[in-house]
Amino acid sequence: xxxxxxxxxxxxxxxxxTVGLDTDIKKIPQHLLTxxxxxFEFNKQIIDATKDLCVSYKINTxxxxxxGLAGWQSLVKTANYLPKxxxxxxxxxxxxxxxxxxxxxxxxxxxADSGMSFDSVTVAPYMGKDSVSPFLKFQNKWVILLxxxxxxxxxxxxxxxxxxxxxxxxxxQKSQEWASNEQMMYVVGATRGDAFLQIRKHxxxxxxxxxxxxxxxxxxxxxxxYGITKDCGLLVNSSRAIIYASSGEDFAQAAxxxxxxxxxxxxxxxxxxxx
Amino acid sequence: xxxxxxxxxxxxxxxxxTVGLDTDIKKIPQHLLTxxxxxFEFNKQIIDATKDLCVSYKINTxxxxxxGLAGWQSLVKTANYLPKxxxxxxxxxxxxxxxxxxxxxxxxxxxADSGMSFDSVTVAPYMGKDSVSPFLKFQNKWVILLxxxxxxxxxxxxxxxxxxxxxxxxxxQKSQEWASNEQMMYVVGATRGDAFLQIRKHxxxxxxxxxxxxxxxxxxxxxxxYGITKDCGLLVNSSRAIIYASSGEDFAQAAxxxxxxxxxxxxxxxxxxxx
Numbered sequence: 001x002x003x004x005x006x007x008x009x010x011x012x013x014x015x016x017x018t019v020g021l022d023t024d025i026k027k028i029p030q031h032l033l034t035x036x037x038x039x040f041e042f043n044k045q046i047i048d049a050t051k052d053l054c055v056s057y058k059i060n061t062x063x064x065x066x067x068g069l070a071g072w073q074s075l076v077k078t079a080n081y082l083p084k085x086x087x088x089x090x091x092x093x094x095x096x097x098x099x100x101x102x103x104x105x106x107x108x109x110x111x112a113d114s115g116m117s118f119d120s121v122t123v124a125p126y127m128g129k130d131s132v133s134p135f136l137k138f139q140n141k142w143v144i145l146l147x148x149x150x151x152x153x154x155x156x157x158x159x160x161x162x163x164x165x166x167x168x169x170x171x172x173q174k175s176q177e178w179a180s181n182e183q184m185m186y187v188v189g190a191t192r193g194d195a196f197l198q199i200r201k202h203x204x205x206x207x208x209x210x211x212x213x214x215x216x217x218x219x220x221x222x223x224x225x226y227g228i229t230k231d232c233g234l235l236v237n238s239s240r241a242i243i244y245a246s247s248g249e250d251f252a253q254a255a256x257x258x259x260x261x262x263x264x265x266x267x268x269x270x271x272x273x274x275x
Numbered sequence: 276x277x278x279x280x281x282x283x284x285x286x287x288x289x290x291x292x293t294v295g296l297d298t299d300i301k302k303i304p305q306h307l308l309t310x311x312x313x314x315f316e317f318n319k320q321i322i323d324a325t326k327d328l329c330v331s332y333k334i335n336t337x338x339x340x341x342x343g344l345a346g347w348q349s350l351v352k353t354a355n356y357l358p359k360x361x362x363x364x365x366x367x368x369x370x371x372x373x374x375x376x377x378x379x380x381x382x383x384x385x386x387a388d389s390g391m392s393f394d395s396v397t398v399a400p401y402m403g404k405d406s407v408s409p410f411l412k413f414q415n416k417w418v419i420l421l422x423x424x425x426x427x428x429x430x431x432x433x434x435x436x437x438x439x440x441x442x443x444x445x446x447x448q449k450s451q452e453w454a455s456n457e458q459m460m461y462v463v464g465a466t467r468g469d470a471f472l473q474i475r476k477h478x479x480x481x482x483x484x485x486x487x488x489x490x491x492x493x494x495x496x497x498x499x500x501y502g503i504t505k506d507c508g509l510l511v512n513s514s515r516a517i518i519y520a521s522s523g524e525d526f527a528q529a530a531x532x533x534x535x536x537x538x539x540x541x542x543x544x545x546x547x548x549x550x
Contacts, residue, residue: 022375024378060371060375060378062369062371062375062376062378062379062382063375063378065378065379065382065389066378066379066381066382066385066388066389067388067389068347068351068382068388068389068390068391069344069347069348069351069390071382071389072343072344072347073344076343076344093369093370093371093399093402094337094368095368095399096335096337096368097424097425097426097428097486098426098427098428100297100335100337100338101337103299103335103337103338103340103341104337104340104341106341107337107340107341107343107346110341113341113342113343114340114341114342114343114346115343115344116343124368124370124399124401124402125401125431125432126399126400126401126421126424126432126433127368127399127421127424127426127428127429128426128427128428128429128430128431128432128433129427129428129431130426130427130428131426131428132428146401146402149372149401149402150372151372151373151402151403151405151406152373152403152404152405153372153373153402153403153404153405153406153407154402154403155403156400156403156404156449157400157401157403157442157445157446157449158401158403160435160437160438160442160445161437161438162435162436162437162442163435163436167432167435167437167442170432170435171432174431174432211372
């Protein structure tokens with residue numbers, strides 16, 4: 001998907017919501033357990049119930065890998081069920097030496113090789129340029145690079161101050177030599193609203209994938225105040241708060257209601273900037 | 276596996292060789308393609324031919340994921356074929372926020388959940404303590420944390436100088452607050468022989484997993500000169516040079532011959548330190 005297509009979708013839906021499919025088989029409604037693939041059935045119903053309210057789905061691969069082969073099967077089926085006009089994110093946090101990253105790129109981008117073709121994948125920056133660049137060889141596919149993450153451990157290394165800047169700022173600066181904002185986004189955790197000021201100094205126009213709103217405690221208002229751009233420039237993820245809104249048979253409607261609440265807040269934020 | 280068991284194995288086999296199962300279906304001998312699962316058949320024969328010469332097998336998950344469901348199947352089968360008395364490494368470079376890292380830990384450590392139980396997994400440090408600690412909750416399982424990697428891109432961030440040290444040194448220092456050398460190792464690329472001096476300043480007794488000998492250009496002599504400890508303290512990985520030693524029907528014998536060459540060099544290095 002191109003940047004223009006993504007922006008057009010945000011305009012149309014008045015939403016920059018990413019629904020995170022962090023689907024834990026232990027947390028889905030009991031009645032689904034009679035299905036052949038309960039996780040896929042859950043995802044299918046969540047997708048059907050929310051697809052007009054969000055512009056992106058994010059699949060956290062860990063939740064699938066932990067169930068081994070059965071989980072990988074649910075992952076592939078879910079990936080292929082995602083509507084093609086919605087931006088899809090493999091939240092996989094991959095990254096390795098060049099020839100290995102090329103294999104990971106095939107895993108998430110090459111339908112012919114792996115049976116899956118996401119629009120984007122999250123990548124860890126520690127191993128530098130050649131660990132990232134193989135993902136950039138695919139046309140209209142994106143790298144979403146970890147910059148400032150939403151977790152407690154973010155403070156361990158990401159705020160280390162080097163000669164010119166903090167580590168996450170170096171990641172933002174350096175990585176812009178590798179790709180433009182047509183092919184690179186950044187992960188920036190919502191748990192640090194005012195950090196968006198600093199992020200926008202280094203990446204004024206990039207789209208940011210923002211986890212941490214909702215269950216992790218971040219506020220949508222803060223994120224928008226400091227992070228929104230004239231093109232919106234935000235994809236705000238909500239996982240648990242939406243997909244586990246109800247544990248009963250009405251889980252999909254409850255997820256829809258929750259997504260709608262967020263979408264309506266987002267519509268207001270977009271209105272403020274005349275988008 | 277405990278540290279003592281690993282050391283005993285190195286003593287017995289006079290080897291600290293890790294064979295990397297970076298098995299690319301495009302590179303394996305043609306005659307294997309008639310098997311149901313050619314990659315597993317290849318791995319099986321490589322394992323049978325080398326298991327008395329190495330102390331560890333490292334499975335690079337990217338090479339399996341890129342083939343989708345079929346690849347994950349080969350991964351699970353290979354993981355379960357690894358001899359239990361040999362140290363097994365899931366070279367997966369994972370790491371995410373705490374609840375997600377816990378899922379990755381299940382994926383690679385919990386036989387009951389995922390059908391696989393490796394002795395260790397490689398983890399990227401960028402997201403800090405809570406991205407690493409869920410892996411440490413499993414008894415006698417190891418985290419192998421990326422410190423100084425073997426690729427060109429290592430220079431992008433790992434050498435950034437902060438107030439006290441370079442980033443990879445901060446990773447070495449900080450992470451020792453999270454686990455002892457009974458449960459943590461580090462990845463240190465062999466392409467920088469003399470960097471081992473610096474590594475040993477911060478981690479004098481830890482085992483180091485060393486990729487980059489062979490195809491990537493590192494020298495075993497340099498690694499030993501600067502990196503070996505009284506307990507050996509090294510697991511040196513060789514992938515391509517061993518597993519693709521021949522592309523014919525004799526690939527397993529050729530792999531064995533290549534592994535034996537490396538093992539004999541290693542025996543000499545161990546003799547030098549009277550191990």
